[in-house]
Amino acid sequence: MNQNMVNQKLRAVVVGGGFGGMQAAQSLSKMGLDTLLIDRNNYNTFVPLLYQVAAGQIEPAKIAYPLRTIIRRSKNLRFLMDEVRHINFSDQLIETTDAVIPYNFLVLATGSQTRYLGVPGADQHAFSMRNLNEAIAIRNHILSCVEQANCETDERLRQQLLTFVIVGGGATGVELAGTLVELKRVFKKDYPDLDVRQVRIILVQSHNTLLGDLPPALGRYALRKLIRIGVKVRLESRVSEVTPTSVRLESGERISSATVIWTAGLEAARPSVSDNLKTASKGKLVVHPTLQLEHHPNVYVIGDLAYVKDLDPPLTGVAPEALQQGVAVARNIKRQMQCRIPKPFNYFNKGRLAIIGCYSGVGKIGPVLLTGFLPWLMWLLVHLVYLPGFRSRLLVLASWFHSYLLGDRTVRLILNHTHSSRLPLTKSSENIVQDSH
């Protein structure tokens, strides 16, 4: 029913408004190609700062950039807030909830989603932190746990409420662990009756090192640092079960905890398509070095959804990769329109930074490894520069001053909780019960 609006001169459609998709849409429209960007949300999420939303450090709106603001600047770009249901390659049609949209060129950038690796209970009881709503849910939950712990007289239940388990020792897990340690300072101010030394932060990592994408020396530094600031790190440990009140490790150990945050795995968020496509690990779609889908030269795949053949070193799933792919796709589509052959994608690696927290970070710029305060500061500055929107940048900077210099947190709202019986302290809103180990 909505074809009228979108199919008049339509040429390129980009599905997904993350880093890659947003960049592709902008680059395509700059080339003068009529472009439609589709996303289920009306905003782009600045994912690297999600963990700060989860920790009450910055307000959600600051890292959510309205996709329509991009459109204002580009004459050839349209936006549709809708969910893609199916893509028909042979007819070159995209079926959304509300429309059927034809395309000449298609860019798939639907990203990834949390993968619970088949661990029983993880899906229902562990928090995922992949989007804004999930980050807000984590914030509400953590603050509710501490509220309830503050007036809980049962020692074991209080310890359960104050134990936060993070599964996964990649950048996200390390960031979260660090920021929760920082949050203890705020709890100390807000809850004079509470012994904040009871707050336990446990990081569970399956490998024998942290930050696997970075050189081992940096992972070792992160490990030492986290231990020093009080995080309990369990290396070479895997989770075998998650319940509303506990995590069980494969070693048999059971950790009593009301909060499990799962950062351990992701898989491609593949849209439903008409063809059987070749997939690589984590369900990623295999694409030619030019980012074109096999047998579908007018379909490009980028970001977390794509596995690029013959690329050495392989991509690690960070934002700059997706951004550069977005630009490359637009260039290749332009070449195709000029009847020239698309070029292979090459990733120019400017370096990697990871933040640990408590004024510490690690980084690799060219061959140089950095640890400590400098990469921490660089991480903040780089992310500030890349954050879309001048106003958001200023406000996030203000929030950082507030949290890093004044040791406070600005966002401590517990929103949207139901208060029917007790606080909804588990993801599935079940009550806290004494676990029976």
Place this chain on the structure above:
Amino acid sequence: MNQNMVNQKLRAVVVGGGFGGMQAAQSLSKMGLDTLLIDRNNYNTFVPLLYQVAAGQIEPAKIAYPLRTIIRRSKNLRFLMDEVRHINFSDQLIETTDAVIPYNFLVLATGSQTRYLGVPGADQHAFSMRNLNEAIAIRNHILSCVEQANCETDERLRQQLLTFVIVGGGATGVELAGTLVELKRVFKKDYPDLDVRQVRIILVQSHNTLLGDLPPALGRYALRKLIRIGVKVRLESRVSEVTPTSVRLESGERISSATVIWTAGLEAARPSVSDNLKTASKGKLVVHPTLQLEHHPNVYVIGDLAYVKDLDPPLTGVAPEALQQGVAVARNIKRQMQCRIPKPFNYFNKGRLAIIGCYSGVGKIGPVLLTGFLPWLMWLLVHLVYLPGFRSRLLVLASWFHSYLLGDRTVRLILNHTHSSRLPLTKSSENIVQDSH
């Protein structure tokens, strides 16, 4: 089970952390009395700016002040986030979801809630705007309606999506109507394909004048102003039915609309108590001029929950009244502790201001009536000054610059929507259907 924490030296308990309750708790603790503040939320909501949250003008966290921040400043003040289930006057006990709390003095400040006046469907299908969650829900809904209207080809459905009906011509209704008119400018920028002239804002008022609490001349000014900026005002009209897709008036007229916001009535949010208490209109509890509950000299009632006997002129339910009552209650409790007789409450009226929008407001300062830009500016300044938190003040000021000078809105996130079939365009998440009149 939680008595240990709270009953050691406890003397005064304040139920409700709104304007009145927050002020009472602060004043009581300043007097040196051990005080416990109970609220179901961990923040105080700055209600006068709720409508700006609903209109995407400011972020929710800016008008939500963490109640624990107050506690940091006062040694004698404790906070409990909990829901009060029942109050037993004879045993002087408060039963919450998690605890039983004894008190010597009790201040009830549980405020008010929306009253739908028995109109069929209003409860299910009309939005209320009494708290932060409700304001966010309205924001999400309005933005979703416009998103969907933007790609709706059916003329009648599009008109339904773009018709916003506000029920109630008091300050809240007038504010909302004005800010929705301002919002049209943003839609014009964001939706180049949409004819924003189709956006209809309809204000339904039962009386023959707007702003009933203010002198008639100001109500007439507000009426002329709203009509001039494009709001359709229906005076002497009452709503007889609300459906997911329409509002029916008592005149028989049916307005096709996906959005009905109900600001027309409120009633006291009375806690469950052991005694049968005397109530006045809107279910308010009748209190002596000293704000003491009849037959219960150690129980005080303030704010929207209280009807103060023999007070002339009667109170109108604005924030300064509750704030002054909070101070008065603390003074009277101190007098009681010194075995002196409590004093009657007197409201010192500094004036009234109401904002209309589009740079217009009205006001009454002493005998002087103001209309136009000056009271608009005064309204903003006064509310900025009274907003708790220095940082929030700066940020709200920044947001206002953004919206009033740049004609933009900063918060355009549609959060927490489910996208299972179509947009959740009605309060009850039912689908838009063609109404059959």
